[in-house]
Amino acid sequence: MDEPDVQDDSRKFTRESAEYRREALILATLDLIAEMGVRGATVREIAARANVTQGLIRHYFSSKEELIQAAYEHHMNTLTDQTAASSGEGTALSRLANFVDASLRPPIVDPSAVALWAGFLNKVQHDPKMQRIHQRTYNYFRDYLEALIVAALQECGRSINASEAMQLAIACNAVIDGLWLEGGALPDAFAEGQLAQIGLESVSAIIGIPLNKEVEQP
Amino acid sequence: MDEPDVQDDSRKFTRESAEYRREALILATLDLIAEMGVRGATVREIAARANVTQGLIRHYFSSKEELIQAAYEHHMNTLTDQTAASSGEGTALSRLANFVDASLRPPIVDPSAVALWAGFLNKVQHDPKMQRIHQRTYNYFRDYLEALIVAALQECGRSINASEAMQLAIACNAVIDGLWLEGGALPDAFAEGQLAQIGLESVSAIIGIPLNKEVEQP
DNA sequence: CTCGCAATTATGCAAGTGTATAATAATTTC
C-alpha cells in the first residue's frame, strides 16, 4: 500500500509563488466570464479551473469583487499591450494600416473577447474603480489612434486642428469597435479578412487618405 | 378598525389579462437586466417589480429561461419598430440622414440599452433560439441600411453592385454600432449631438455623398 | 533534522436561487 500516485508523488498539493497563483486565478476568472458570463464565474468554478480549492481565493483576494477587479485590470492591460505591439514600425501610414488590420483579425476579433467585454460591462457601469480602468483604456486607444491619424495626415502634407483630429479618432475608433463587435457576436457572418478589409476602406474614407496594408513580399 | 385600505378596496389581488401580465413581467425583466445584469434578474426581483408574487412567473412562463427569451424577443422587436419609424418620409438622402441621426441620440443611445445588450450577449451566444433572434434583427438593420444607401446613391446618379452595397452597409452599420456603444458605455464623454454629427460625417465619407440632417425650419 | 510558519485544504453556514406543489380567492358560467 501507499504506493506513490501514478504521476504525482503523494503530495497533496504544491506551494507556488504568489505571483503564479494570482495569475492562475485571474486567468481562470477571465476564461469563465468569457464562457459563462459573470454569473458563471463562481468561486468554486474559478478555483477548480485554477486547480486549487475555493478557500485559496480568499487567501489572495479579500473578496470575489477584488478578484474580478484584478481580472479586469489584467485584461485591459493585455489589450493595450497587444495594441502597442501591433502597429510596429514603418511610416505613419503603414503603422495606421497595420493597427486597423490587427484590430480586426483574431485574436482581437473573437467571440470570447466580446463576451468578456459584455460580461464586465455591468460591473463597469456600477463600480467606480472599474469605471476608471475602462475610461483609461478607452482614452489610451483613442489617443493612440489619434496620434497615428495626425501623423499619417502630416505625411500626406495635410494638417488638422485638435478638434478635427479628435473627431476623426472617435469616428475611426467607432468603425473599428463596431466591426470588432459584429465579428465577435456573429463569427460566421464574415469571411476571413473581410472585416479588416472593410475597416481599412472605411478608415481611408473617413480620414481621406488611401490606406493599404502593406503586402510583405519575401 | 377594518376600515378599507386607503386606495384599494380590500381585495387581495386583481386578475389581469394574460397579455397585460406577460408584458408586465417582460418589462420588469428588461429593466432588471439593464440595471443589474442577468445576475440581478432573479425571479423574486422580477415578480416584485411586476407587482406579483414569484409563483406567477411559472404560470405564464414554463421556466425563467423562457421568460428571458420572451423578453429578448420583445426588446429586439421594439428596436426594429423604433428604427422603422425613425427614418420617416422624404428623399432617400434625408431618410438615410434621419436614420443615422436617430440611431445616435437618446433613447437609442442610452446606458441602459447598452447594458441590456451586454446582459443578453451570453445567452445569445449559447442559446440557439436567441441566436436566431439576434441574427434576424442584425440582418434587418443591415438590409434596411443597405436599401437606404443604395437608394441614396441612385438619387445622386451613382449605382453600385450588390457586393459593394453590402460592404458599405456593413461599414456604416459598424460606425453606428461603435458610436452607439461608446455613447452608452461612456455617457459623459460626448457632448449632446456630437455622436450624431460624427456619425453623419462618417457615413458621408464612407459612401461618398455629403449628407446633412435636414434642419427643420418653422 | 525538526520546527515554525504560511500556503493550502477541509468543513460549515446563512442567505439566495429556481422550481414544484398546495392553498386561496377573483371571475365566469350556467
Next chain:
DNA sequence: GAAATTATTATACACTTGCATAATTGCGAG
C-alpha cells in the same frame, strides 16, 4: 346566486452562492 375555473398567492425544498473558520501540510530557516 351557486359552482366551476383558473389566476394568484403561499409555502416548501433542494441546491448554489460567497464567505468564514478550523484543520492540515509543504517547505524553508535554524
